[in-house]
Amino acid sequence: MRQGATRPIAPEPKVARQPLRQEVVDGIKSYILRYKLRPGDPLPSEPALCEALGASRSSVREAIRILAALDIVEVRHGHGTYVGRLSLSALVESLAFRGLLSPDDDFQVLSDLIDVRELFERGMAERLVRDLGDEEADRLQGFVDMMRKAGDGKGPGFIDADRSFHTLLIAPLGNDLIGQLSAAFWDVYAIVAPHLDVLTHEHGAATVANHQRIVDAVRARDSAEFSAALTEHYGPVRRRIAEARARR
Amino acid sequence: MRQGATRPIAPEPKVARQPLRQEVVDGIKSYILRYKLRPGDPLPSEPALCEALGASRSSVREAIRILAALDIVEVRHGHGTYVGRLSLSALVESLAFRGLLSPDDDFQVLSDLIDVRELFERGMAERLVRDLGDEEADRLQGFVDMMRKAGDGKGPGFIDADRSFHTLLIAPLGNDLIGQLSAAFWDVYAIVAPHLDVLTHEHGAATVANHQRIVDAVRARDSAEFSAALTEHYGPVRRRIAEARARR
DNA sequence: GCAAATTTGTCCGTATGTATC
DNA sequence: AGATACATACGGACAAATTTG
Numbered sequence: 001m002r003q004g005a006t007r008p009i010a011p012e013p014k015v016a017r018q019p020l021r022q023e024v025v026d027g028i029k030s031y032i033l034r035y036k037l038r039p040g041d042p043l044p045s046e047p048a049l050c051e052a053l054g055a056s057r058s059s060v061r062e063a064i065r066i067l068a069a070l071d072i073v074e075v076r077h078g079h080g081t082y083v084g085r086l087s088l089s090a091l092v093e094s095l096a097f098r099g100l101l102s103p104d105d106d107f108q109v110l111s112d113l114i115d116v117r118e119l120f121e122r123g124m125a126e127r128l129v130r131d132l133g134d135e136e137a138d139r140l141q142g143f144v145d146m147m148r149k150a151g152d153g154k155g156p157g158f159i160d161a162d163r164s165f166h167t168l169l170i171a172p173l174g175n176d177l178i179g180q181l182s183a184a185f186w187d188v189y190a191i192v193a194p195h196l197d198v199l200t201h202e203h204g205a206a207t208v209a210n211h212q213r214i215v216d217a218v219r220a221r222d223s224a225e226f227s228a229a230l231t232e233h234y235g236p237v238r239r240r241i242a243e244a245r246a247r248r
Numbered sequence: 249m250r251q252g253a254t255r256p257i258a259p260e261p262k263v264a265r266q267p268l269r270q271e272v273v274d275g276i277k278s279y280i281l282r283y284k285l286r287p288g289d290p291l292p293s294e295p296a297l298c299e300a301l302g303a304s305r306s307s308v309r310e311a312i313r314i315l316a317a318l319d320i321v322e323v324r325h326g327h328g329t330y331v332g333r334l335s336l337s338a339l340v341e342s343l344a345f346r347g348l349l350s351p352d353d354d355f356q357v358l359s360d361l362i363d364v365r366e367l368f369e370r371g372m373a374e375r376l377v378r379d380l381g382d383e384e385a386d387r388l389q390g391f392v393d394m395m396r397k398a399g400d401g402k403g404p405g406f407i408d409a410d411r412s413f414h415t416l417l418i419a420p421l422g423n424d425l426i427g428q429l430s431a432a433f434w435d436v437y438a439i440v441a442p443h444l445d446v447l448t449h450e451h452g453a454a455t456v457a458n459h460q461r462i463v464d465a466v467r468a469r470d471s472a473e474f475s476a477a478l479t480e481h482y483g484p485v486r487r488r489i490a491e492a493r494a495r496r
Numbered sequence: 497g498c499a500a501a502t503t504t505g506t507c508c509g510t511a512t513g514t515a516t517c
Numbered sequence: 518a519g520a521t522a523c524a525t526a527c528g529g530a531c532a533a534a535t536t537t538g
Contacts, residue, residue, distance in 0.1 A: 019325070019504095019505065019506090020505080020506070021313075021505080029345060032349065033348055033349060037349075045507070045522080045523060045524085046523080046524070047523090048276065055506085055507095056506060056507045056509090056533080057508085058306065058309075058477065058505085058506060058507065059505085059506065059507085061306075061524090061525090062309060062313045062505095062506095063309045064524095065269075065314050066311045066314070066316075066317045066318075067311050067397070068314075069313075069317035069318055069338070070317060070338055070341050070342045070345070072341075072343060072345055073344065075265075075524070076514095076515085076523095076524085077512030077513075077514055077515080077516080077523080077524055078513070078515040078516085078522085078523055078524060078525090079515055079516080079522095079523070079524080080515095080522090080523065081523090081524085085344045086342065086345065086349070088337035088339070088342065090318055090339065090341075090342055091339045091342070092337070092339055093338075094318045094319060094320065094334065094336065095322075095425075097277060097313050097320055097334065098334045100281055100457060101281060101285075101334070104289045108424070109425070112423045112424060112425035112426065113425060113505085115423055115425075115426070116423075116425055116426060116429070119367065119371045119426075120367070120371070121369070122371070123367045123371035123434060124367070132278070133336070169512085175360045175363055176356070177343075177359060177360035177361060177363075177364060178360065178363070178367075181364070181429075204521070217449075226252060229436070232357070262523075266525090267524095267525070268525080268526070269525080270525090293502080293503060293504085294503075294504070303526085303527095304526060304527045304528070305527085305529095306525090306526065306527070306528090307525085307526065309504085309505090309526085310525095310526095312504095323504070323534085324503090324504080324534090325503080325504050325505065325533075325534050325535080326502080326503055326505090326533070326534030326535040326536080327502090327503065327504080327505055327535055327536080328502090328504080328535095329503090329504080329505060401499090489538080497536100499537100500536105500537085500538080501535100501536085501537080501538095502534100502535080502536080502537095503521075503532090503533100503534085503535080503536100504532100504533085504534075504535095505528100505532075505533070505534090506530100506531085506532070506533095507529105507530080507531080507532095508528105508529090508530085508531105509527105509528095509529095510526100510527080510528090511522100511525100511526080511527075512526075512527095512536100513524085513525070513526095514522100514523080514524080514525090515519080515521100515522090515523080515524100516520100516521085516522080516523100517519100517520085517522100
């Protein structure tokens with residue numbers, strides 16, 4: 001059979017067994033669940049996992065790589081393996097590559113992305129203007145001021161402020177999934193757009209004005225105006241995508 | 249230095265180089281992009297990649313495992329390695345595990361999922377009733393009939409019909425991202441809910457009636473009624489989650 | 497149907513880089 | 518600085534799946 005290790009004797013001829021690596025993946029998952037570990041908690045070392053799960057280092061390491069790609073596990077070289085943050089980093093990686101690969105319609109991916117982000121914010125308009133208080137409005141205003149100060153819309157300060165603005169905007173929903181998806185899509189857009197010659201934040205001044213209008217709508221508790229401001233905000237983004245598509 | 253292979257001579261002492269495996273990941277990505285490969289296209293064999301990228305087989309294999317976890321690459325034992333389908337399977341894996349792990353609030357994850365699915369369908373109500381033609385309505389009706397025939401709401405026929413129903417419902421948007429996200433969330437719900445003693449499709453008859461109401465709204469081109477029917481549909485789902493939470 | 501060739505799956509032993517104490 | 522524990526990486530060998538002659 002195999003070289004050294006002991007595996008369940010019965011070959012189970014017709015069962016089409018899954019790769020051992022996958023059993024190790026499931027075993028590590030079960031371990032985390034069984035002991036109710038939290039992100040950051042340490043996992044057994046590789047040799048310990050080998051013995052516990054009856055697999056070689058290679059199989060254990062490949063399993064760990066899979067789990068690390070999903071952010072279920074986090075590896076620190078020379079230190080150890082830990083439960084991961086369970087972020088949506090895998091989604092970002094996957095979507096970003098899809099955006100770069102997509103053949104005829106590179107731009108459809110970006111367009112779809114923007115649709116979802118706008119849907120999140122416009123679809124929750126009523127709840128957002130209701131739950132965004134004065135304190136949150138002040139913080140939103142702070143990001144708008146940062147954008148205005150950063151100026152042309154190309155510096156990292158501008159980009160970061162824009163990301164923070166939209167993150168904070170949907171935070172009051174208390175729906176972590178929407179918040180993380182929205183942030184993930186923002187990241188994917190920031191990765192893919194430059195490769196497709198889509199200008200990001202072309203006109204700094206206009207972008208700042210659009211964000212200001214959103215803040216004003218929040219302060220006025222006017223969900224209709226809030227929705228309108230969002231439409232005004234995402235319109236230019238779509239236009240830039242369409243222009244880049246036309247250039248091809 | 250290392251055992252056999254040749255690597256760039258300069259050790260670059262303080263640069264904190266990234267792991268070789270990551271370079272291999274990037275190398276394979278670049279290969280796919282450079283030759284504009286499509287899903288299903290074959291990739292070089294492992295030995296070929298080792299030589300091309302100057303890495304050992306272990307490193308190449310770990311890199312492939314990462315890319316396979318993201319569905320950027322697909323591996324068939326004894327056959328070869330191919331460009332993957334770029335699905336959102338990684339999102340499903342990641343979110344499903346989060347739902348199982350989540351400590352105090354296992355149910356918040358499910359609740360968030362349902363919020364997003366309802367947001368997709370309700371937020372696009374106008375476009376959906378406009379773009380869903382009679383042909384699509386007939387197909388939706390077919391799934392409702394399947395659910396009615398399957399009866400109690402527990403059999404696989406019922407489940408599959410429900411999934412197909414919602415997939416078809418948002419298909420006319422022409423937004424693949426929304427469609428795949430919605431399907432992914434449906435899958436995550438189906439994986440996580442049973443583990444939390446959340447009954448899925450408790451009352452078959454009521455569920456069928458709610459879906460029927462949605463089809464009727466589509467036929468009537470009544471977006472307000474369409475929205476109302478969706479609220480009626482997702483209400484019981486939320487109630488079941490709340491009940492299960494209360495039982496804890 | 498069988499055997500060979502190709503490709504991925506798994507194992508082992510060893511050496512190196514990294515972080516902690 | 519040294520010792521220890523850990524992950525990273527290498528190379529070779531054999532096992533299992535698939536295709537092909």
